[in-house]
Amino acid sequence: MTNSTSHSVQHSVDPPEPDPDFIKWLRENCVPIGGMAVGALMFCLLAHYGSITIDWIRTKDFTDAFANVTQSLALIAGGVWAYFKFAKGRTFQDRLIPNVSGKFISIEGSVFLVVRTQLQNVGLSQIAFDQEASLLNVFEYVPSEVEKIVNVENKRLTSLQVFGKNDRSIEPSEILERQTLIALPWVSKIGYHLEFNVLADSGYRWRATTIVDRSEFEDNDKG
Amino acid sequence: MTHRNNNLLDRFPPGFSAHRYRATPEEIEQYKQWNQIQREIQERYRKKLIEEGLLPPDPESDEKRV
Numbered sequence: 001m002t003n004s005t006s007h008s009v010q011h012s013v014d015p016p017e018p019d020p021d022f023i024k025w026l027r028e029n030c031v032p033i034g035g036m037a038v039g040a041l042m043f044c045l046l047a048h049y050g051s052i053t054i055d056w057i058r059t060k061d062f063t064d065a066f067a068n069v070t071q072s073l074a075l076i077a078g079g080v081w082a083y084f085k086f087a088k089g090r091t092f093q094d095r096l097i098p099n100v101s102g103k104f105i106s107i108e109g110s111v112f113l114v115v116r117t118q119l120q121n122v123g124l125s126q127i128a129f130d131q132e133a134s135l136l137n138v139f140e141y142v143p144s145e146v147e148k149i150v151n152v153e154n155k156r157l158t159s160l161q162v163f164g165k166n167d168r169s170i171e172p173s174e175i176l177e178r179q180t181l182i183a184l185p186w187v188s189k190i191g192y193h194l195e196f197n198v199l200a201d202s203g204y205r206w207r208a209t210t211i212v213d214r215s216e217f218e219d220n221d222k223g
Numbered sequence: 224m225t226h227r228n229n230n231l232l233d234r235f236p237p238g239f240s241a242h243r244y245r246a247t248p249e250e251i252e253q254y255k256q257w258n259q260i261q262r263e264i265q266e267r268y269r270k271k272l273i274e275e276g277l278l279p280p281d282p283e284s285d286e287k288r289v
Binding site: 090094095096097098122123130132133135137156158159160161197199203204205206207208 | 239240241242243244245246250251254255257258260261262264
């Protein structure tokens, strides 16, 4: 009995629960209340610091120094980008892929070598040729008995001009393909070595090689 | 007909380019000499074919010869 009395007394001492209507009102108007509080805070700050005089000369010096540093960093970054883009990336340098292939053909007892030369400009610059010095060199392998492992020696038979009068230059992404028919007075016992040399007016040279071996001629005869 | 020696450009990956190097003046001169020798051989062969009647005479080159 006594316990129940003390319990009822404690309940009466507890603070009353908040009014749900007030909380609802606060929730609905929190935005304007918050705005007013921020405005009041800004007003207080302006009132407090409004009397301070700003040294505009020092401010200008500081902003100028900041601008200079920013410009210098931007210049360095631009230089590094340009170096990697154009120098390391070889964007505007002369870049070519030369290619050469050959095959025998036999017609009525005469043997011919059909040589196909291809040239692709994979750079972004137009490349002008030195037509006189851009040649297809034809070498013949010299057979010999050997006792050790050696490279088979060859001798140059002829050098043919690849580009015609109108083939002055090659544009970026352009592919230039020419075919040449060479009459052979005899067929080498081993085969031929073809070397396609391209010389640009800029003084750079590119080279592609291939071997046209005798077995191709025999395959051709069978076919 | 075999195609073993056909090195097609498709074999190369994008961005690939062949190695290049500076040609020496002697190298360029020798190549021009070789070209000149072969052109003379070719011209003699052409004249022979014209004489044999296998090729029609070239009017421009005839004027140059005169």
